[in-house]
Amino acid sequence: xxxxxxxxxxxxxxxxxxxxxxxxxxxxxxxxxxxxxxxxxxxxxxxxxxxxxxxxxxxxxxxxxxxxxxxxxxxxxxxxxxxxxxxxxxxxxxxxxxxxxxxxxxxxxxxxxxxxxxxxxxxxxxxxxxxxxxxxxxxxxxxxxxxxxxxxxxxxxxxxxxxxxxxxxxxxxxxxxxxxxxxxxxxxxxxxxxxxxxxxxxxxxxxxxxxxxxxxxxxxxxxxxxxxxxxxxxxxxxxxxxxxxxxxxxxxxxxxxxxxxxxxxxxxxxxxxxxxxxxxxxxxxxxxxxxxxxxxxxxxxxxxxxxxxxxxxxxxxxxxxxxxxxxxxxxxxxxxxxxxxxxxxxxxxxxxxxxxxxxxxxxxxxxxxxxxxxxxxxxxxxxxxxxxxxxxxxxxxxxxxxxxxxxxxxxxxxxxxxxxxxxxxxxxxxxxxxxxxxxxxxxxxxxxxxxxxxxxxxxxxxxxxxxxxxxxxxxxxxxxxx
Numbered sequence: 001x002x003x004x005x006x007x008x009x010x011x012x013x014x015x016x017x018x019x020x021x022x023x024x025x026x027x028x029x030x031x032x033x034x035x036x037x038x039x040x041x042x043x044x045x046x047x048x049x050x051x052x053x054x055x056x057x058x059x060x061x062x063x064x065x066x067x068x069x070x071x072x073x074x075x076x077x078x079x080x081x082x083x084x085x086x087x088x089x090x091x092x093x094x095x096x097x098x099x100x101x102x103x104x105x106x107x108x109x110x111x112x113x114x115x116x117x118x119x120x121x122x123x124x125x126x127x128x129x130x131x132x133x134x135x136x137x138x139x140x141x142x143x144x145x146x147x148x149x150x151x152x153x154x155x156x157x158x159x160x161x162x163x164x165x166x167x168x169x170x171x172x173x174x175x176x177x178x179x180x181x182x183x184x185x186x187x188x189x190x191x192x193x194x195x196x197x198x199x200x201x202x203x204x205x206x207x208x209x210x211x212x213x214x215x216x217x218x219x220x221x222x223x224x225x226x227x228x229x230x231x232x233x234x235x236x237x238x239x240x241x242x243x244x245x246x247x248x249x250x251x252x253x254x255x256x257x258x259x260x261x262x263x264x265x266x267x268x269x270x271x272x273x274x275x276x277x278x279x280x281x282x283x284x285x286x287x288x289x290x291x292x293x294x295x296x297x298x299x300x301x302x303x304x305x306x307x308x309x310x311x312x313x314x315x316x317x318x319x320x321x322x323x324x325x326x327x328x329x330x331x332x333x334x335x336x337x338x339x340x341x342x343x344x345x346x347x348x349x350x351x352x353x354x355x356x357x358x359x360x361x362x363x364x365x366x367x368x369x370x371x372x373x374x375x376x377x378x379x380x381x382x383x384x385x386x387x388x389x390x391x392x393x394x395x396x397x398x399x400x401x402x403x404x405x406x407x408x409x410x411x412x413x414x415x416x417x418x419x420x421x422x423x424x425x426x427x428x429x430x431x432x433x434x435x436x437x438x439x440x441x442x443x444x445x446x447x448x449x450x451x452x453x454x455x456x457x458x459x460x461x462x463x464x465x466x467x468x469x470x471x472x473x474x475x476x477x478x479x480x481x482x
Contacts, residue, residue, distance in 0.1 A: 024114035025196070026135030027061065033193065034060035034109035037200035040145055047208065052102035059106020070107055078115040079157045082108065082203065086151070087215025089207045092225055092252055097208075098245040099238060100229040105207075109200040115161050116196040118188070122168045126175045133181035134189065144194040148205045153214070160199055164192065222253045227262060234266045257287035264296070273300060291328075298328030305337065314345050348398075355395045355402040362391035362409055369416070378424045382417055389413045 025033065038056055042049045049056065067074055073081040085108050089101065097105075114120075119127040151157065170184040206213060226249045233242035255263075264279030277300050283293050305320025321338035324331050365388035372381035392413065395406035 024120070024131070025117045026131050028135050029131075029193070030110050030113045031057065031060050033113040033196045033200060034106055036143065036197045037109060037204065040197065041148065041201045041204055044145075044148060049097075049102070049105075049204075052097060052099060055099045055102040056106035056109070059103040059108075060110045062107050062110065067107065067110065070104075071111055074111065074114075078111060079154060079161055082111055082115060082157055083154045084215060085111070086203060086207055086213045087217050088221055088225060090210075090213035090215075091217040092222060093207065094248045094252075096248075098229075098248075099236070099241055100232045100245070103232060105204055108203065112200045112203055113196045115157070116164050116199050118164050118192050119168050119171060120161070121165050122172050126172045129175055130171060130181065130185060133185070137181075137189070142190045143197060144190065145201075146194075146198045149202055150210050151202050151206045157199075160195065164195055219253055223256065223259055226253060226255075227259060230263050231266055234270055234272075237270075239272065255282070257283040257290055257293070259283075260286070261290065261293050261296075264293070268296075268300075273304075276300070294328050295331075298324040298331045298334065300324075301327060302331060302334050302337070305334075305341075309337075309341065314341055314348065317341050318345065351396075352399055352402065355399065355406075358391050358394050359402060359405050359409070362388045362413075365391060366409075366413060366416075373420060373423075378420045382420050382424070385413050385417045385420070389417075 024030065035053075035057060038049050038053055041047055062070075071078075071081040071085065073084070085104070089104060089108070093101070117131075119130050122130075167184055167188055171188075174180065174183045174185065229245065229249065230242070233239065233245070260279045260283035264276040264283065266276075267273075267279060268276035277297065280293050280297050280300075284290055284297065287293075301320050301324035305317045305324065308314075308316035308320055318338065318341045321334045321341060324334035325338065328334075365384050369381040369384035369388065372378075372384060389410060392406050392409045395402055397403045
């Protein structure tokens, strides 16, 4: 069923496209008409249209569906559609023409070329043959430019349209007789295309140079124009040009909450999230009851919070989830995620506090070791440094500041330990006594290469305590007398 509907819908669109293009010059001729008009009016009237030629040409090549959207009267009354567009463009014309205005001029030129083409009222079969033949002609005939004039009313456009169809019977008769595009059609081609070119140039000149073109332009029409302008700039990636055009758009019409909301949606869709947020906030400021937009603001903040969480930026994530809740108290995930982040922050702070405590302990042990070293109590100093190193090693890598202090502390402790071990080997006689000094010195030198720090510490302590016991025994009599 779904496939059948898609096929049927596609057939309808195809038929619509064919119907729209069949009653006008072909796309190649339409573009040539618009392009020639562009250079004609730029040269004759010294207008800076050539700087916007890409946008004008783009407008002249829009799809039939887009033409239907821009000009709803295109089928029933194309002349009226031209008049309405002239009034609209006149109403929104500012001191400078932007890219979207130029694009609309191009689309209007395409519409005019349609309304001023011959055979628009002729038999559809003969008309299609004629337009197809013209589309294939490389030389479009000798163009006849005329001085620019102001199009004052719809009657002038209707006259031009009637004039374009005067020779329909002659051209149609030649096609019916089999002569095709060789007689009247070929002879009149230069005149017919010149008519379209001059009319496009005159309409543009009327819009750009004259006062307001008569016509009823509603606020809704201007709002729709502005929304379409935003869509054009955003889709084209011309955000810098949009920045320049925006003040003029705000001066044209008051932005409704609905407008700001739609602009925000367009910006968000192309990744311009911060600008989208600004538009949504403008909409909510005007209409606090717009829950749909509040939800979008909440989703934005929740999305940014999740991104911050992925980077480990817990405070930013917490702030983001809080903003999401402030925008939309009923956000489906923000409160749960906020509580989870709060637990992460608490756990992190506790871990940081533990690491800082370990670092402090390690520093205190190092200070005690230095006190022992000053007293030439090298074994005790080494033992304290070993405890300091163990404290340092309990600090993890999660936090850069504490990790750096740990790495530096371990390096410095190990260096100081080696210095004290060298002191042990060179000063054995100074702290262990003469009774066992030769044997101790030889033992240390013989085994130092293969002993690790713990074994060396234990060995020195054992010999040191033995020497203390020997000295204590020898001095008992002296102590008793005192």
